[in-house]
Amino acid sequence: MNVSPPKSALNVSCEECPLLCSDSFRAFSQEELEFVSAFKRGELASSTGSSILLEGSNSPHLYTVLSGWGFRYKMLEDGRRQILNYIFPGDFVGLQNALHTEMQHSVEALSDMVFCVFERSRIYELYVKQPELGFDITWLAAREEQMLDEHLLSIGRxxxxxxxxxxxxxxxxxxxxxxxxxxxxxxxxxxxxxxxxxxxxxxxxxxxxxxxxxxxxxxxxxxxxxxxxxxxxxxxxxxxxxxxxxxxxxx
Structure with a gap:
């Protein structure tokens, strides 16, 4: 299954989300699908090499990768770069800034990408009204930590x-x-x-x-x-x- 977006990539309804066709992701209940559809604010298209989030900046949005791929990284003052992890379709991007005043890393597109966009200020509403989706976000954060543990092991040992x-x-x-x-x-x-x-x-x-x-x-x-x-x-x-x-x- 190829999760490349349809040609009308900037007008993708949640009901027609290509990720729902993949066995890699769990199914949504109708209630969850309706909530996410109302929670979502649209799509964002980014070209290869563009920055989606910048370290030190504030963003009012959270993102789910709909298509394409990119990477998270940090920079030293002398320009040396450490790539922390890679982002793929289905990954949730920008959650870190929901807990801090500004981003602690940057995100760059490796290919042309399309993101589903959500308002950061409404994230608490999701936890209150759809606790199972809130648990899913917690699961995604825990999974990211697990991947980073493996990456650190790789670099260190x-x-x-x-x-x-x-x-x-x-x-x-x-x-x-x-x-x-x-x-x-x-x-x-x-x-x-x-x-x-x-x-x-x-x-x-x-x-x-x-x-x-x-x-x-x-x-x-x-x-x-x-x-x-x-x-x-x-x-x-x-x-x-x-x-x-x-x-x-x-x-």
Missing amino acids: RTAIERAAYLLAFLSDRAAAVGLFEKNSRIEPLTQQHVADTLGLSLVHTNKTLRKLCDNDTIAWHDSGFEIRDAEKLKEIAGWPGVSGLARPFL
């Missing part, structure tokens, strides 16, 4: 080749679960610089590490991204079991 294998297997699993790419064996667009900024390695070290994965025929890289040739071997190298296939909630 995995070797360079194990880090690279983990990252590409992780992205491949997450993309395949939501049918993000026409060819699930390809991860694109993604550059070696993105990989380096995620793994905490220099670009030279990243290049050498990726060459090792190419040499054992687990991946191939192209100008636009990476081809996954043996996802199971990548997981074996990383010592990582993969993403759970259980249906998850989204808003």
